[in-house]
Amino acid sequence: MELFVGVINYLVFFAITAGTYGILALGLNLQWGLTGLFNIGIAGFYALGAYASALVCGPLPSAWDSRVFGGFGMPFPVGLLAAAVVCGVVALLIGIPTLRLKADYLGIATIGIAETIRLVLKNESWLTNGVWGLQQIPSPLYDPIHKGVGALLRGHADWPSWAHDLTSQAYNWFYLILVLCALLSLYFIMQRLTSSPWGRVARAIREDESAAAMCGKNTFSFRLQSLVLGAMMMGIGGSLYAHYARFVSPSSFEPLYGTFLIWVMLVLGGSGSNKGAIWGSFVVWGIWAGTDFLTRYFPVTATQAASLRIIVVAVLLELVLVWRPQGLFRRGPSH
Amino acid sequence: MDALSRIPQLLVYGVISGSILALGGIGVSLTYSILGFSNFAHGDIMALGAYLALGLLALFTGLGLSNTPFGPLSFGFSFTLSFALALGLTALAAVLIDRILYKRLRHATSVILMIASIGVALGLRNVLQFCWGPQPQYYIEKIQLAIAVPGLGVRIKPDEVFIILVAVIVVTFVHYFLRHTKMGKAMRAAADNMALARVSGINTERVILWTWVIGGALAATAGILAGIENKFITPELGWQMLLSVFAAVILGGLGNPYGAILGGIVIGVSEEVSTAFIPTGYKPAVAFVIMILMLLIKPTGLLGRRR
């Protein structure tokens, strides 16, 4: 029973992370799957959203911090909003000069943007606390839930230990519900968007931009809207991450987690499909977590295990690209 | 005016790092013009070359081959041998990667190829990290002293002169190859128009093979020279240089090998000189800003591009 509870608790933690990545994958699906924008700078928006939310909701700078900015102590929804707004604005500013570029160039430009964001987060200590990151990011309803759970457990000291283990994780359950609500809401919004006239135009632009332009559509405006909306979703994902992890630093947003894994998730799930984006994120995160367990049994060091896991995901990506480029969960022809 | 007085020395550093970027950029341009996509794994192939040289050096040292430095340089025979062999091995690796992966994607869109190359990049990087670990590795332990260049008020190390010389020699080779050999001309033809090349009877798969051989060898050279310049290498070497290499290529004109050379020098010099005015932490951003400006003003680059 203990083991079972342990597994359940792990699955909750797993699902929170997979769900957060699912939101990022949905954002990428809007940008790439629907509109054909080659964004390799996901990590940048993810980081921006996390930092924006953390600075807006977090505590004032302490005596040890090098930063002087932030700490407005706002409630969680404000942080979420701030994350979305900051990402949207930055996407707008970036998009205006770069969205006219061809795919190759846009891809390189987005890497550069993500790198620049990371450099700013690392160097501008007055704003972000530099490499030391932001600590003590408040989780929503953390205190009330913990107090309630504590009281419940004290009142029922006779419960078996597995029940204790299960109940003490109640906050994670709450957070999981929060993430799943966000994920499903965004999923439904994306579904409506995809099947709407707006979505049809976006898809037409992806297939053949000059043809769409000749029909009188302002292709640049559509692509910009897509970039901005997708970035806002990624910002929301970042905020959800920050308030769960309760700590962010520039190294939390390595291009690997923030960008590469999301691409593998979308390619595996099926680019162009919202369902595929979500399935893909759970499957790939499952493989990622699974390899974590497996490599514990190999005679390798921790860093070597980490390298092995990345190699596994990279090989997986190549296998999908060669043998099933339309993805696993998508019906119909590939892009 | 302390900043201005540092500029001549920074120019020297810029030419050195620019030469390395140029070597990396030629490979990227060749791949782009003939295979049709920007190879995001190129940086990690540079790192592969650097690590293969490291491994070979360890092997030869273990076998007892001497590495007594040639003259004022900091390395000797066994390193030179390792350098040469590493070029060949890296070229082979590049061809193998093409045979296993890119060949199956010949008819895919350039975006799919780019995504595939990102996978190769991460895979390669982590193979290197698996084998050698993330900590810095050194070719040579000793620190070399820079010599003052008479009359110019700058200092340069003998190893750095070696770097520039190697870059010049390699570029000359590539130029000669492209201009005067049958395969070189076929590569230029394929870069112009792959379909027509096929129609003319040119064996385009052989052209592609040579593209990877030359690209791989150039990348390895750049990686090893970077290792000599920076004194140490890490698995992140490739990714760190990738943005600057791409900036150089775009600046010169994507698909134009000569543009890559010009772009490399300009980016190298700009990055180094910028440290006189802005914090060193932002050096990579300089390349990026120049690239964006180029894309906004003249996307085809200074010397124009192919395709």
Next chain:
Amino acid sequence: MSLLKVEDVTGGYGDMEVLHEVSLELHSEEVVTVIGPNGAGKSTLMKMIFGLLKPTTGDVFFAGEKITGLSPDRIVRRGMAYVPQVENVFPSLTVQENLEMGAFILADDFSQRTEEVYELFPILKGRRKQRVGKMSGGERQMVAMGRALMLDPHLLLLDEPSAALAPNLAALVFDRITAINRTGVAILIVEQNAKESLKLSSRGYVLASGRNRFEDTGEHLLANKDIGELYLGA
């Protein structure tokens, strides 16, 4: 025996069927023109003959051997050469280098052949080192044809050789085509500019909506008033 025989070829691009049971025949040293309105499938037919497209049904025979479905580089080695309508030169290479690329598969010295090709296109003689991208449309068309002739083919396929050329340059191109034919090369031409092309052809085919419509000698097709109205545009 015919040099080229196309038998009931059907097919197109993917699911789209462009040609329906098209047939055609060409003999050694003949000049044959295929004319027809835009979208008739003329270029598609030529691509199928040269192996750039595979027909769904039907066959192509060259010098008595079946070549249906062979790839272009195999067909080139059998003595057929193809000049596409657009993008038919290597612009950043010189005239000389373009010709060299035409002879890529030759292992031996081909300088004599190169001189023979320059004889056919004297205009190019003084421009060997010039980059083709900087040349005029008419000159580029000569380089394109020269490149194709380097392997001394038995049959030359020309896809709309006079397209986008001013009338005087087009006349020059047709004059060269006659000269090429006189050296013993059979030529299959696909053309919009039907009049000029039919003048130098022994026979012609009219293709419309992917099907054979007419076949006759060049003279008769030119004289035929119905065809003139329907298909012989300026």
